[in-house]
Amino acid sequence: MSCSFKFNIIFILHILAATPILSSPDNSSFNNFLDSAKTPEVFNWMVSIRRKIHENPELGYQEFETSEVIRSELHKLGIPYKHPVAITGVVAFVGTGFSPFVALRADMDALPMQEMVEWEHKSRVPGKMHACGHDAHVSMLLGAAKILKQHEKKIQGTVVLVFQPAEEGGGGAKKILDQGALENVTAIFGLHIDPELPIGEVASRAGPIMAGSGFFEAKISGKGGHAAIPQQSIDPILAASNVIISLQHIVSHEADPLDSQVVTIAKFQGGSAFNVIPDYVTIGGTFRAFSNQSFNQLRQRIEQVIIGQAAVHRCNATVDFLEDWEPFNPPTVNNEDLHEHFVNVAVNMLGVDKVDSAMTPFMGAEDFSFYQEVIPGYFFMLGVRNASHKQFESVLHSPYLEINEDGLSYGAALHASLAASYLLKHQQDLHGVERKTHDEL
Numbered sequence: 001m002s003c004s005f006k007f008n009i010i011f012i013l014h015i016l017a018a019t020p021i022l023s024s025p026d027n028s029s030f031n032n033f034l035d036s037a038k039t040p041e042v043f044n045w046m047v048s049i050r051r052k053i054h055e056n057p058e059l060g061y062q063e064f065e066t067s068e069v070i071r072s073e074l075h076k077l078g079i080p081y082k083h084p085v086a087i088t089g090v091v092a093f094v095g096t097g098f099s100p101f102v103a104l105r106a107d108m109d110a111l112p113m114q115e116m117v118e119w120e121h122k123s124r125v126p127g128k129m130h131a132c133g134h135d136a137h138v139s140m141l142l143g144a145a146k147i148l149k150q151h152e153k154k155i156q157g158t159v160v161l162v163f164q165p166a167e168e169g170g171g172g173a174k175k176i177l178d179q180g181a182l183e184n185v186t187a188i189f190g191l192h193i194d195p196e197l198p199i200g201e202v203a204s205r206a207g208p209i210m211a212g213s214g215f216f217e218a219k220i221s222g223k224g225g226h227a228a229i230p231q232q233s234i235d236p237i238l239a240a241s242n243v244i245i246s247l248q249h250i251v252s253h254e255a256d257p258l259d260s261q262v263v264t265i266a267k268f269q270g271g272s273a274f275n276v277i278p279d280y281v282t283i284g285g286t287f288r289a290f291s292n293q294s295f296n297q298l299r300q301r302i303e304q305v306i307i308g309q310a311a312v313h314r315c316n317a318t319v320d321f322l323e324d325w326e327p328f329n330p331p332t333v334n335n336e337d338l339h340e341h342f343v344n345v346a347v348n349m350l351g352v353d354k355v356d357s358a359m360t361p362f363m364g365a366e367d368f369s370f371y372q373e374v375i376p377g378y379f380f381m382l383g384v385r386n387a388s389h390k391q392f393e394s395v396l397h398s399p400y401l402e403i404n405e406d407g408l409s410y411g412a413a414l415h416a417s418l419a420a421s422y423l424l425k426h427q428q429d430l431h432g433v434e435r436k437t438h439d440e441l
């Protein structure tokens with residue numbers, strides 16, 4: 001056994017020496033993916049899937065029909081998959097079935113808000129809308145699956161397609177990982193539509209690109225009574241007001257001014273009459289930072305300030321960081337090597353002036369970061385601006401969000417090309433290792 005093994009390695013090395021195609025990257029065929037993605041066969045199909053999902057938005061962990069659409073299309077393409085993964089998730093495979101493994105991820109969930117755009121494919125579910133473009137993400141990943149399947153013989157490893165539930169709260173990415181679905185995957189790519197970026201353009205950066213985020217809710221308890229006799233009450237409204245002011249000092253005077261952080265109170269509930277001091281007040285909000293250290297520091301100080309400042313006003317406070325409902329999102333941090341890979345692929349496909357490789361980070365959050373904690377990962381923004389739309393409508397989480405569907409071809413082609421060329425490169429690395437080992441013998 002060991003004898004024939006040695007023979008095999010030597011044999012492979014001979015082949016490697018004789019065929020330069022394996023030792024110098026020939027990625028030219030993967031650059032045609034954009035043409036494939038623009039053919040009516042692929043483009044119209046992606047558009048129809050996107051519209052179908054747009055009409056029937058489903059919230060986190062309820063993406064049953066979306067998941068069904070995905071599986072039925074995969075089935076038609078002859079692509080094997082695992083289901084259910086994390087309740088509604090689907091994990092599909094294109095390629096050899098052997099290492100190296102590279103993953104591509106799309107999220108599937110919608111938001112609990114009413115669509116305000118009047119068009120033929122408007123959401124048919126009152127109070128639910130794909131206002132973060134996850135309908136487009138799903139159709140682009142299916143587009144990539146279709147293109148990769150067309151070129152399956154040239155794929156030098158396995159592409160793992162991850163259709164993930166519950167990005168907008170609920171920690172879908174974490175659940176996918178907990179199920180071991182990404183075992184042996186050595187890199188993962190994800191994208192997000194950007195309605196402010198023109199078609200055919202992409203933006204990203206190496207290192208931190210989005211913040212870590214957490215939520216909190218606090219109950220500040222006093223003693224209710226007649227508003228005209230405050231000395232007989234302990235006023236939680238006054239206490240909560242001071243708590244909110246004090247919380248602002250954490251970012252303004254405890255954080256490094258060069259280390260971006262946010263603490264926002266977005267909820268303040270208390271009282272029901274003009275002449276009654278209530279028993280308690282509830283406040284809540286979000287906090288953001290770009291490093292674990294700053295994030296943990298914020299968490300600790302938010303709790304201390306709320307409890308301490310409430311006590312100044314003789315109130316008691318409890319603070320809940322709601323981690324059961326929504327686990328903290330770590331910061332989204334792009335791997336440096338994958339950044340280089342992304343820039344190569346994107347510049348080859350789109351041209352150097354269409355690739356912003358030094359995008360300004362922002363304080364939004366993405367649960368893609370959970371993958372990046374265990375696998376080198378890379379996240380980028382994809383242009384879907386529709387020139388005919390007014391600027392104020394063109395934002396994610398807006399009830400007026402519209403996207404330029406021409407962007408779907410670019411997303412699908414980039415997904416496919418990032419994965420296929422990654423595998424090609426790493427397959428060669430594997431051979432490189434064998435060669436080196438042999439040289440040492």
Ligand SMILES: *[C@@H]1O[C@H](CO)[C@@H](O)[C@H](O)[C@H]1NC(C)=O
Pocket residue numbers: 025027028341344345348421425
């Ligand atoms: C693809 O090939 C071109 C030259 O043919 C090369 O410049 C580029 O770096 C390659 N891209 C990747 C991702 O290997």
Ligand SMILES: *[C@@H]1O[C@H](CO)[C@@H](O)[C@H](O)[C@H]1NC(C)=O
Pocket residue numbers: 183184
């Ligand atoms: C992942 O790697 C482990 C250890 O090398 C191996 O036992 C397992 O079969 C691999 N899983 C897949 C899906 O290839």
Ligand SMILES: *[C@@H]1O[C@H](CO)[C@@H](O)[C@H](O)[C@H]1NC(C)=O
Pocket residue numbers: 221222223234314315316
């Ligand atoms: C705060 O908690 C202490 C200890 O449980 C209790 O004695 C006190 O009455 C509470 N004060 C308010 C304002 O709820």
Ligand SMILES: *[C@@H]1O[C@H](CO)[C@@H](O)[C@H](O)[C@H]1NC(C)=O
Pocket residue numbers: 292330373
């Ligand atoms: C950040 O904290 C998380 C959770 O405690 C941990 O898994 C992760 O490795 C930390 N990341 C860094 C860069 O320290």
Ligand SMILES: *[C@@H]1O[C@H](CO)[C@@H](O)[C@H](O)[C@H]1NC(C)=O
Pocket residue numbers: 386387388389402403404405406
């Ligand atoms: C851009 O928006 C206009 C107006 O809503 C719409 O008619 C058009 O189809 C959109 N273009 C694309 C390519 O989606």
Ligand SMILES: [Zn+2]
Pocket residue numbers: 132168396397
């Ligand atoms: Zn969103």
Ligand SMILES: [Zn+2]
Pocket residue numbers: 132133134167192
């Ligand atoms: Zn989103």
